Amino acid sequence: MIKYSAIGAVGYVCGEMLRMMVAHPETELVSLMDSYGVDQYVWEHFPALKGFYNQKIEDLTEENVLKAAKESDVVFIQVPSGDVAKWAHIVLGEGKKIIDIGADIRFRDAAVWEKWYGGVHPDPELTENAVYCIPEVMRDLAKGKSVIANPGCYPTATTLALYPILKQDAVVENTIIIDAKSGITGAGRRPTMNKLLTEAENNFNAYALGGGHRHTPEIEQNIAYITGKDLHKPETWQFVNFQPHLLPQTRGIEVTVYATLSRDYTNAELFELYSDFYKDEPFVRVYPASVPVQTKWTYGTNFCMMTPTYDARTHRLIVSSVIDNIGKGAAGQAIQNLNLICGLPETTGLLFPAMYP
Secondary structure: EEEEEEEEEHHHHEEEEEHHOOOOOOOOEEEEEEEOOOOOEHHHHOOHHOOOOEEEEEEEHHHHHHHHHOOOOOEEEEOOOHHHHHHHHHHHHHOOEEEEEOOEEEHHHHHHHHHHHHOOOOHHHHHHOOOOHHHHHHHHHOOOOOEOOOHHHHHHHHHHHHHHHOOOEEOOOEEEEEEEOOOOHOOOOOOOOHHHHHHHHHOOOOOOOOOOHHHHHHHHHHHHHOOOOOOOOHHHOOOEEEEEEOOOOOOOOOEEEEEEOOOOHHHHHHHHHHHHHHOOOOOOEEEEOOOOOOHHHOOOOOOOEEEEEEEEOOOOOOOOEEEEOOOHHHHHHHHHHHHHOOOOOOOOOOOOOOOOO
16 A cells, blocks of 8 residues: 655645545555645545545644655655755655655756746756656656656646657657647636636636746757757757647646648548557547547546647648646646556556546
C-alpha cells in the first residue's frame, strides 16, 4: 500500500486527485495540509467527498510536513511559485518522494524559470535533479526517481499532439503555432473578477497576449527534448507562438496545433502514423479527420484525445488535442506519475471513461 499526503489541500487539483484516488486500490491518504481551511474537514471544501475522506486539513507548517513525510511514501505539492523547495527538502530529507504540481522544478535550466516567473530561483540544484515527466514521452527517465515535476496542462495537450510528427523530423523549425483554450478551473480556485459567472458566461477571450504565457518555454523545452537539443540552451530551441484563451466552461482544454511540414501527408497517412505511434498508450486516443475531438469526451479523466489532419494547400499539419485540464492536465497525470515511480501499472486507478453527456 502506497501512503501519500498532499500539500495544497483546498485547490481544485487536490480535490480532483482525491476524487480519482477513491478508485485507486493501492493507496492510502495520510494527511492534507494547507494555509487555508485549517481544522476543517476536506469534504467541507469538496462536499462530494463526504463519506470517502474524513481527514481534517492541517496547518501548513514545517512540523506537520515533517510528520506527514515520516508517515508517507509520496507527498504531492501544490503551492505558489517559488515556495516548493522549502517543503520538498523536508520530504526528501526523510528519504521520501515528491510530485510537484507547480512550475518550480519543470525547467532543467533555472535561468529559464527566472526569466518567465521573475526573481531568483530558490533552489537551482533541486530543479536540475528533478525529472519532468509526461509519462508517454519521458517515462524511462522517471521510473524509480524521487523528484517528479508534473507537467502543465497546456504543455501536456500540445506535446502529445506534436510528439509523433516531431519524431518523424518533419516539422519545419519555428513554424509551430498553438491556439489553446481552457476551462475556468485552469485559472485556479481563488476568486477573481474574470471567474465570476456574470463575467465568464457567454464570454470568450484571449489572455497573456504577445507571447507572455509561462507555458511557452515549457512547450519549447519539451520540443527540445524530443528533438534531441540541449535543454540548457534555450536559445537553440524551436520557438513557438502559444496563445491561450479562457472558455466559458468549467473543465477542458482544446489546443489546435499548426506546423509547416517538410513533406506532404494525406489525412489517412497521418491517422495511421498517430494511431501506430500511440497504439500501446492506454491514455491516448487518436481519431480520423472525419471525427473532430471534443473536450467533453475527456471530462473527469486522464485521457488525451486528438485528431491529426493536414492542409495540403498550405503544407500545414493541424492537430486538435483535448484533455481535462485538472485531469490529464494535473491530478490524473500526477497519479499516473505516482504509479510510474512506485512500480505500479500506470493505469492503476485511472482507467475509466468520461461522464457523457
